Amino acid sequence: MIAFISALVVFLGVAFFATGGPKSTSGATTKKVPTVGILQLQTHPALDAIHRGVLAGLKEYGYVPGKTVKIDYQNAQGDQSNLKTMSQKFVNEGADETVAIATPAAQALATAAKDETPVILAGITDPSGSGLIKSDQHPGGNITGTSGESPLKSHLDFLKKLVPNAKKIGIIYTTSDHGGEYNAKKFARICKQEGVAYKLYTIANTNDMQQVAETMASQVDAVYAPQDNGVASAMKTLVSVTNKANVPVIPAVDTMVKAGGLATLSVDQYQLGKLSGEMAARVLKGKSTANYPIKVISKGKMTLNLSAAKKLGITFPADVLKEAKTKGVIYK
Template sequence: MIRRLRLCVLLALASWFAVSSFFGSFAAEPSQKIARVGFVGTESRSTSLRGVPQFFARLRELGWVEGQNIVVEARWADGDYNRLPELMTDVVARNIDVLVTSTTPAAIAAKKVTSTVPIVVVAMGDPVGMGLVNSLSRPGGNLTGLSLQWADLSGKWVELLQEAIPRLSTVAVISNPASPIITKVAKDLQAIAAQRGVKLVFQDVREPAAFPDAFRRARQHAQAALVLADPLVLAARDQITALAAANRLPALYVSHEFMVSGGLMTYAVDSRIMFRRAAEYVDKILRGARPGDLPIEQPTQLSLAVNLKTAKALGITIPESILLRADEVIR
């Protein structure tokens, strides 16, 4: 009886120590910090790029789940440059751990607002030339991300238009001159077009209301259009592709987003690839990496897409040489 009582006491004590040890070690673990991510979209929520949902999907795959271990402070500029500084200031004031945005104008606005909060930028153009970073391999400072070297693509855009449109002599370049990178790309385009015997006529747009007149003039003076993307242009992509169709003007776009809206042709990097990669940058920063040590990447997965439905409506035939090289053909 005494032996059985001693055994019961020993078992009770062992159970108590085990439970105490479990809860003691649990209580001793520091509670996991909730990460705070600021996200400033250059378009509106309803017109955001296809890559934006992929950014959040990739974050979840990496273990960052809203409502559990991450809070996202999202703001939208609706394609208006003037709103970017205010939106950046607002999210930075929320004590965020990292700020995410896209395009060169947004990168410039973010850099002006904070020199301490890590910044991850998607699809910025020539960050070294724009003075945003010291170098691509070691950016330094608080900004990193993914860069599009449009200067390297300019020749390909002109070449594709020449191949698609027989006897092409004049191309209308529709763009927003308020974008710093657009001004630089325009110079590169002029030099390349001159070498290929093509004249460029620039149609400037600084607000959505200017697009109808820009396309009307483009149709009068050119056989095709090249539409350069920036926040204003991307936010108006449905309007732009509709105007190209109404004016029966073949156009090449430098963003795949326009293909969803019925665009004729594009040669660019898919935003879904870039935003997923940006999520991986954010993951590294939230786990302790310094943005200045993360090299800025230049995506190499460029793809060519052609919409044959749009081509038929415009009354043009896309050459077999282009279709054979196309990564996506919409029929």
């Protein structure tokens, strides 16, 4: 009997070590759920669409918020000090990667990350010119993502088609928005090349829009509103002034048309965000940001605002209406 008990003890001991000791009752190894910090500059339709797209892109690669990934979403509501605090919060709490919606958010995240935590850009204009990366093909560090390059030459051609009698174009941008300034000045260069008269106008923040818009509307025949966060946020103020002066506004983004602009050829902000989310997912799975090229969407989708056209006494050409009906969006 003693010999039997001794043998049983030896057998159980061997079995214990062979199976690696006791396991959890579920029998499964706990897998760490990654955390993704999303920092958005402020609330407005274009940036909100990018945010929704980021979540959809992550989900497509198996990262479902609340299940297989933890999303820490922060909105700075246009406050620069909030951007700094929120960016540092992500780093302090050990986020596995962060996503930037708007250039100021990207700059704040890049500073906080200190070349370590991966930063995914979501529709950032001119990321290399912003000092965020070395080049679009070889970002060279912890940052990559998408760039929403506006089809500026197409915008000018579209403006001339819709407002053929416009002799001078007003171009407005926010001085603190690198992307807005980049787009506005590039559009101005195209105007110069095409022999189109223009004048640049600037706002420091949305509070300036009323006064600047009134001055601009008295001096130009049409307005171009580039992809610019400050201008987008003050779009309703802008069009309320220009409509009274019977001056059409051609914006860069479809959500700005919905807010009162006449028409545009717009890069789809949701799809831009979705592509960023897909890139974020691949980085979570181990892809290096350093040699992960920036991806660009630059083909615009036609968007028209029939109500704005009626207020301005403008009739859309038949071919424009046809394309918008079949491939684009029409707001009534």
